[in-house]
Every structure is written in structure tokens, then in C-alpha cells.
Amino acid sequence: MKASEFREVFQNNTETAGFEGMGDVMAIIEEVRQNKDAALRQYTEKFDGRSPASFQVPAEHLEESYNALPEAEKQALEKIRERIESYQKTIRYQNRDDGEFKYVYHPLEKVGVYVPGGTALYPSSVLMTVVPALVAGVDEIHVVTPTFEENNITFAALHICGVKNVYTVGGAHAIAALAYGTESIPKVDKIVGPGNYYVALAKRLLFGEVGIDMIAGPSEILIYIDSDVNVDAIVYDIFAQSEHDANARTFLLSENQEIIDTIKSRINMLIDSQPRVEIIKKSLENNHYAVVDSREQLLELINHIAPEHVSIQHKDSEMIIRNIKYAGAVFEGYYSPEAIGDYAAGPSHVLPTDRTGRFSHGLNVNDFLTSHAVISLEESTFDDIAEPAMAVARREQLDAHYQSLKIRTE
Amino acid sequence: MKASEFREVFQNNTETAGFEGMGDVMAIIEEVRQNKDAALRQYTEKFDGRSPASFQVPAEHLEESYNALPEAEKQALEKIRERIESYQKTIRYQNRDDGEFKYVYHPLEKVGVYVPGGTALYPSSVLMTVVPALVAGVDEIHVVTPTFEENNITFAALHICGVKNVYTVGGAHAIAALAYGTESIPKVDKIVGPGNYYVALAKRLLFGEVGIDMIAGPSEILIYIDSDVNVDAIVYDIFAQSEHDANARTFLLSENQEIIDTIKSRINMLIDSQPRVEIIKKSLENNHYAVVDSREQLLELINHIAPEHVSIQHKDSEMIIRNIKYAGAVFEGYYSPEAIGDYAAGPSHVLPTDRTGRFSHGLNVNDFLTSHAVISLEESTFDDIAEPAMAVARREQLDAHYQSLKIRTE
Numbered sequence: 001m002k003a004s005e006f007r008e009v010f011q012n013n014t015e016t017a018g019f020e021g022m023g024d025v026m027a028i029i030e031e032v033r034q035n036k037d038a039a040l041r042q043y044t045e046k047f048d049g050r051s052p053a054s055f056q057v058p059a060e061h062l063e064e065s066y067n068a069l070p071e072a073e074k075q076a077l078e079k080i081r082e083r084i085e086s087y088q089k090t091i092r093y094q095n096r097d098d099g100e101f102k103y104v105y106h107p108l109e110k111v112g113v114y115v116p117g118g119t120a121l122y123p124s125s126v127l128m129t130v131v132p133a134l135v136a137g138v139d140e141i142h143v144v145t146p147t148f149e150e151n152n153i154t155f156a157a158l159h160i161c162g163v164k165n166v167y168t169v170g171g172a173h174a175i176a177a178l179a180y181g182t183e184s185i186p187k188v189d190k191i192v193g194p195g196n197y198y199v200a201l202a203k204r205l206l207f208g209e210v211g212i213d214m215i216a217g218p219s220e221i222l223i224y225i226d227s228d229v230n231v232d233a234i235v236y237d238i239f240a241q242s243e244h245d246a247n248a249r250t251f252l253l254s255e256n257q258e259i260i261d262t263i264k265s266r267i268n269m270l271i272d273s274q275p276r277v278e279i280i281k282k283s284l285e286n287n288h289y290a291v292v293d294s295r296e297q298l299l300e301l302i303n304h305i306a307p308e309h310v311s312i313q314h315k316d317s318e319m320i321i322r323n324i325k326y327a328g329a330v331f332e333g334y335y336s337p338e339a340i341g342d343y344a345a346g347p348s349h350v351l352p353t354d355r356t357g358r359f360s361h362g363l364n365v366n367d368f369l370t371s372h373a374v375i376s377l378e379e380s381t382f383d384d385i386a387e388p389a390m391a392v393a394r395r396e397q398l399d400a401h402y403q404s405l406k407i408r409t410e
Numbered sequence: 411m412k413a414s415e416f417r418e419v420f421q422n423n424t425e426t427a428g429f430e431g432m433g434d435v436m437a438i439i440e441e442v443r444q445n446k447d448a449a450l451r452q453y454t455e456k457f458d459g460r461s462p463a464s465f466q467v468p469a470e471h472l473e474e475s476y477n478a479l480p481e482a483e484k485q486a487l488e489k490i491r492e493r494i495e496s497y498q499k500t501i502r503y504q505n506r507d508d509g510e511f512k513y514v515y516h517p518l519e520k521v522g523v524y525v526p527g528g529t530a531l532y533p534s535s536v537l538m539t540v541v542p543a544l545v546a547g548v549d550e551i552h553v554v555t556p557t558f559e560e561n562n563i564t565f566a567a568l569h570i571c572g573v574k575n576v577y578t579v580g581g582a583h584a585i586a587a588l589a590y591g592t593e594s595i596p597k598v599d600k601i602v603g604p605g606n607y608y609v610a611l612a613k614r615l616l617f618g619e620v621g622i623d624m625i626a627g628p629s630e631i632l633i634y635i636d637s638d639v640n641v642d643a644i645v646y647d648i649f650a651q652s653e654h655d656a657n658a659r660t661f662l663l664s665e666n667q668e669i670i671d672t673i674k675s676r677i678n679m680l681i682d683s684q685p686r687v688e689i690i691k692k693s694l695e696n697n698h699y700a701v702v703d704s705r706e707q708l709l710e711l712i713n714h715i716a717p718e719h720v721s722i723q724h725k726d727s728e729m730i731i732r733n734i735k736y737a738g739a740v741f742e743g744y745y746s747p748e749a750i751g752d753y754a755a756g757p758s759h760v761l762p763t764d765r766t767g768r769f770s771h772g773l774n775v776n777d778f779l780t781s782h783a784v785i786s787l788e789e790s791t792f793d794d795i796a797e798p799a800m801a802v803a804r805r806e807q808l809d810a811h812y813q814s815l816k817i818r819t820e
Contacts, residue, residue, distance in 0.1 A: 215618030
């Protein structure tokens with residue numbers, strides 16, 4: 001495939017969106033809004049085959065989950081928590097005071113975090129969503145997750161973050177519960193975190209009723225390499241992307257056909273020894289390998305796709321990265337593989353996918369703040385601008401606006 | 411009504427939300443996605459009773475609309491444009507470079523702006539949405555508006571902003587056109603601007619498919635006064651809020667019952683001489699006047715409601731404002747009436763309503779930027795954090811992630 005054909009692939013992907021399942025999700029949300037916990041119980045029974053006595057996880061289960069971890073894992077999670085905390089602190093927005101105008105930020109009061117459950121549990125996702133909220137200074141964090149084991153790594157990671165309010169419920173109904181509140185689960189101000197397709201539909205439908213971080217789809221990476229790369233390192237970068245799930249995809253680009261061919265043949269040699277060989281094989285089918293004809297073409301492609309992850313392992317990385325406008329996150333060089341970003345670099349791994357990086361950004365501390373302007377005009381400033389404001393108010397036939405200004409000029 | 415009862419009023423308001431009309435809007439969006447301009451024509455005929463030969467407004471209509479303005483209005487709009495531009499420049503986010511981490515902002519490429527039409531045309535709304543996008547550096551601005559007169563003040567304001575792409579189409583179908591693109595209207599990256607109920611539903615449904623600013627409802631203001639205020643000024647502030655539309659509302663609070671009574675009786679004296687007396691009378695029915703028992707109660711109320719506008723005309727304004735966490739915008743003192751913010755202060759008058767200020771903020775230049783982190787780790791940093799990352803990758807059974815890290819430690 002030629003690089004110029006990538007655009008088509010992406011256009012086709014984004015244009016398949018529709019409203020399949022939206023009616024079902026609307027019905028679920030309405031049911032939860034009206035019948036609260038009773039509806040949650042009904043859907044948890046239906047979709048998860050579970051009937052928890054109470055949705056709230058007892059504090060001792062969180063603590064026991066943590067205590068059950070090997071010491072090395074406790075330390076690993078704690079170190080990662082510190083890294084994320086330290087990075088997020090650096091990028092937190094600060095209040096402005098410009099005299100007649102202030103612009104101020106405040107942490108949200110109540111936040112809901114969706115943590116996917118099932119058999120694959122990802123403590124890293126807990127840290128990457130909860131720690132930014134903690135750095136923002138959010139008062140109350142409420143976590144929903146369809147995770148029914150008494151002790152598990154998700155609970156352990158939540159314990160490390162000091163989260164007390166955890167509820168064993170997932171799916172669209174859990175999102176509805178956080179948006180409207182039930183007897184067990186309070187109404188929150190904003191809901192964040194990735195989930196399945198129905199969770200994503202619920203988040204779309206409830207946008208505006210409650211704050212929503214973003215709608216994320218399957219993971220993707222664009223890797224740009226020169227011919228001097230460590231071939232096995234790139235092969236594992238590709239496998240790492242592929243093992244997430246069968247819909248994940250990699251775009252491997254280079255100026256050099258030979259290095260691409262070398263990597264492809266090395267993939268074939270190593271693939272059968274991978275523990276997740278079945279998932280990897282499926283998701284490799286989504287991959288594209290291409291030679292790009294020019295630096296301009298490369299950049300045009302990246303900015304069009306806005307890939308969730310962009311990994312530039314190329315001697316000209318600095319010049320290339322300076323011209324990347326749209327991406328979820330950019331990883332530069334051999335020592336910044338995407339896998340380090342998934343765990344420990346600092347920026348959240350909750351990132352926009354499927355071209356949405358063109359208008360949205362990776363989850364961070366600032367998504368847990370809200371802000372407003374404070375306007376304190378001096379009399380002289382008011383006098384300077386009242387005249388044009390009155391002229392337009394007159395034109396808009398808003399006479400009381402006019403009078404509200406006029407009286408202050410007298 | 412006692413101040414403590416305000417909470418109830420608001421809870422009732424937000425809990426009436428539902429999905430009425432959502433099915434119809436889904437059908438409209440699907441129709442536009444599939445049949446593009448043909449669907450737009452059909453809905454414009456149906457809802458507006460119009461059949462424009464082409465949706466795009468000819469450049470000369472924009473210019474002629476401007477030329478038709480009296481000189482004083484040209485100057486007023488130009489001065490307001492400059493004020494907004496100058497304010498938005500001060501709050502624009504700047505790139506960070508912290509060595510191994512950069513955090514960079516880029517303007518969106520294509521933005522769609524919805525400008526309400528009909529008989530009431532608001533040039534101020536054009537300036538308050540378009541100028542922040544211009545300051546951000548957005549490449550292409552596409553404006554949709556159901557405004558069919560050849561020459562009008564909306565077009566004049568768009569001409570002042572240098573906008574070339576204006577389309578005479580409104581409603582949910584116009585939002586769908588901007589989200590998916592048609593033969594006439596390009597797909598944009600983000601849609602901003604207020605519209606009617608169906609426009610709001612369309613924006614909810616398309617959130618994530620395209621960037622969306624916020625979902626705004628009827629306007630509201632909370633005014634807190636001491637007993638030394640200029641009574642007529644406050645009365646006109648209340649009328650200014652009321653004349654927007656019949657659903658607008660004011661919450662007038664004070665420590666002093668007497669001043670509230672004085673204002674109420676002065677409202678009754680002046681109301682019949684207001685040009686928009688009918689609208690004002692209707693919307694005054696939504697108003698609440700109350701004595702607050704304590705400063706704590708006032709602040710608890712403001713932060714709970716997060717009013718679109720908060721106007722503090724009280725000798726202790728500084729102390730009060732320092733403790734306001736959630737609001738659309740805060741106006742301090744006699745020379746910052748809300749009406750000056752509607753036109754000329756600088757911050758956009760497109761603000762979150764109905765408690766959504768608890769999680770969202772007024773439209774500003776930064777809503778037209780997107781951002782991402784650039785991660786460029788040194789070998790020593792990588793070595794420091796690879797170990798905990800590998801420990802967690804192992805635990806998550808993501809072996810290729812582990813290998814992608816491991817190979818770089820060797």
C-alpha cells in the first residue's frame with residue numbers, strides 16, 4: 001500500500017459511524033433514571049449474570065486486594081503513581097490575574113471514573129485516570145467497574161490512590177447511574193474513562209447532562225522509522241500495539257522499503273512464540289506498511305489521521321515532531337517506546353483515537369478542573385466601551401440591555 | 411422563598427431532562443449523512459419553507475450587508491471585535507517545554523459555527539464565537555445560519571470577521587452537515603455555538619464524532635446586592651436578563667429584605683414601559699427573590715447552581731468572589747453589569763447554563779486549540795522507570811509490552 005492511500009483507509013473508518021444500538025442505550029438510561037438501583041440490579045443480573053448484595057465495595061476488600069500484592073508490584077504501582085502525579089502537577093493550569101480580568105480554575109466536586117472489568121484487569125488504567133483527578137484536587141471520586149472478585153488488582157490500584165467509593169457495576173447502566181444518581185451511587189459532575197461500545201454510546205447521549213471526557217475506540221499507533229533502527233525493538237513495539245485487542249492497528253512508515261521488509265519478515269519469525277499470538281495475528285491484519293515519498297507527505301498523513309500514538313524513531317525526529325499538529329501523544333526516539341507511555345512516563349494513556357485527536361486531547365489533570373472569568377471593570381474602562389455596547393444593544397432591539405448600560409454612564 | 415429552597419428548584423430543573431425528540435433528530439442526522447445536500451434541501455423546505463438555490467452565501471451579500479450599516483454601527487462592531495480579540499489573546503494557552511516532556515497546542519483546522527437566525531439577529535453572538543476562533547488561528551471557519559435575507563446584520567458581523575464560508579441552513583440538519591460533510595458544506599473538526607432544542611440534541615448525538623463546545627439552555631443570572639445599590643440599575647439588570655426570552659430567569663439575593671422589596675415594587679412601576687414587556691412579564695415568573703441568612707449559605711447556593719452569570723454588587727464582593735468555585739462568568743461591581751459582558755467586556759457571552767458550569771466553561775480561544783504531549787525520554791530516565799513498568803506489564807499479561815521495554819534495557 002502506498003502512503004497516499006492511507007487517507008482513504010481512514011476516511012472509510014470514520015464514515016462507518018452510525019447510531020446502531022443507540023435506541024437500546026436510550027432505553028437503559030431512561031430506566032435507570034426512573035428506577036435507579038432497581039434498574040441497576042436488573043441490568044447487572046442480565047448482562048453480567050451477577051446479583052451483588054450491595055454495589056459498594058467494602059473498604060476491607062480494597063485494602064485486602066492491596067495487601068495480597070507481591071512487594072515488588074506494590075512498589076512498582078507506587079512508583080508509577082508518583083511519576084504520574086509529578087508530571088500532572090507540572091501541566092496543571094494556574095489562575096490568572098490581569099487586573100480587571102481574572103481567569104480562575106477550580107477542581108470538580110464529584111467525578112465518576114469508569115474502569116473496564118472482566119477477565120483482563122488493568123491497574124495502569126486506574127492510575128492513569130484517578131491520579132490526574134487527585135492532582136486536580138477533586139473532592140469525591142466514584143469508581144464503577146464490572147469487577148466481581150473480592151480481591152483483585154483493580155481494587156489494589158484504587159486502594160493505592162486512596163479511593164473509597166467503588167461500585168461493582170458496569171455498562172451503559174453504570175454511566176446512567178453516575179449521570180443521574182441512584183440510591184447507592186451519587187450523581188457526579190463528570191464521567192471519564194474508557195469502556196465498551198455501549199458505554200461510549202451512553203457517554204454520547206449524556207454529554208451536556210454531565211461532563212464527558214471523550215469517546216475512545218480501538219487503539220492505534222503510527223511508527224516512523226529510519227533504516228538504522230533496532231529491528232527487534234520495532235517488532236515488539238508492533239506486537240505491543242497488536243496484543244491490546246483484535247481491532248488495534250499499526251501504521252509502519254519509512255522512507256526505506258528494505259527496513260520495512262526486514263521488519264515484516266522478523267514479525268513472521270517471532271509471532272508464533274508470542275503468548276497472545278491469536279489476538280496479535282488478528283490485529284496484524286489491520287496493519288499497514290508503507291514507504292512515504294516525502295517528508296511533506298508524512299506530515300500531511302499524520303496530521304490527517306491524528307493517530308492516538310505517534311512514535312518517531314528516526315534521526316530527523318526533532319524536525320518532524322515540530323511539524324506534527326494533531327496526535328494523541330508523540331513519542332520521540334528509542335527510549336520513548338509507546339509501552340513506557342502506557343505505564344510510567346507520566347502523561348495519561350487515555351488518548352483520543354480514530355482521528356478525534358484533531359479536536360480532543362489525552363486525559364489530564366486539567367480535565368478535572370472547570371474555569372470561569374471574573375470581570376471587574378473600572379469606571380473608566382466601562383465608559384470607554386459602553387458606547388459601542390449600547391449601539392449594538394439598540395440594533396439588537398434589547399432595550400433593557402441598553403438601559404442597564406445607559407444608567408451607569410450617567 | 412427562602413434561599414435554602416433554591417436547591418430544590420434547581421434539582422427539579424435538571425432532573426426533567428430526557429430524550430424527547432431524540433429519535434427524530436437521529437433520523438434527520440442519518441438522512442443527512444447518507445443523502446447530504448438533497449437531505450438538507452428537503453429539511454430546509456420543510457422547516458424553514460425556503461429553497462435556496464445554493465446554501466453558500468455569495469461573497470457580495472456579506473460585503474453589501476456590511477456596507478449597508480450606519481457608520482456608528484460599523485465602528486461599534488469593530489471596536490467590540492478588537493476588545494474580544496485583545497482579551498482572548500491574553501488567555502490563550504502557550505506551549506510548554508520541560509525537557510523530556512513538551513506539551514503543545516495547535517489551532518483546529520476546520521471549525522463550524524452555528525449562528526441562530528430567524529427574526530432576531532444577534533451580531534454580538536457572531537463576534538463572541540468567531541473572534542475566539544480567529545485568535546486561536548483556525549484555518550477555516552464555516553458558519554451555518556437559517557438567515558435568508560440577502561442583507562442582514564449577521565452577514566455584516568461575519569464580514570467584519572473576514573469569514574467567507576457562510577451557509578443559509580439551520581436546525582439539526584445543519585449540525586449533521588458540519589459533522590459529516592455534504593457536497594456544499596465540508597466536514598469540520600468541531601462545532602460551536604448555541605441553537606434551539608433540536609440543535610442541542612444533534613450536538614449531543616454527534617459528540618465524539620466531531621468536537622462539540624457545550625449544550626446550553628435558557629439564560630440565567632444570580633445577582634447579589636447590598637442595600638446601597640442604585641435601585642434602577644438593578645431593575646434594568648433584571649429586565650435585561652428577562653428580555654432574552656420567556657424561559658430566562660433571575661435569582662436576586664440579599665441579606666436585606668427591604669432592598670429586595672424596593673426593587674420588586676420598582677419593577678412593577680417600570681415594567682409596562684418596557685418595549686419587550688410581554689417577554690419580560692413571562693420570564694419574571696421564573697424569578698426568585700430571597701434573603702440569604704449567611705455568607706456560607708450564599709456561597710453554597712452559588713456553587714451548587716453554578717449560575718451562567720453571577721453579578722456581585724455588594725461591598726464585600728472581593729471576599730465573596732474569592733470563594734466562588736462554579737459559575738459561567740462572574741461580574742463584580744457597579745461598572746460590570748452583565749450587559750457589558752454580553753457585548754464588549756472581552757470574555758465570550760457563550761456560557762454554560764443550568765448547572766453545567768460545574769463541569770464546563772464559557773467558550774474561549776482555547777476551545778479552538780487541541781493539544782498533545784511529546785515524550786522524549788533520556789536513556790537514564792528510561793532505565794529508572796522501565797523496571798516498574800515491566801512489573802505491571804507482566805501483571806497485566808501484556809508480554810509484548812514487557813518485551814518492548816526489556817529490549818531497551820539491554
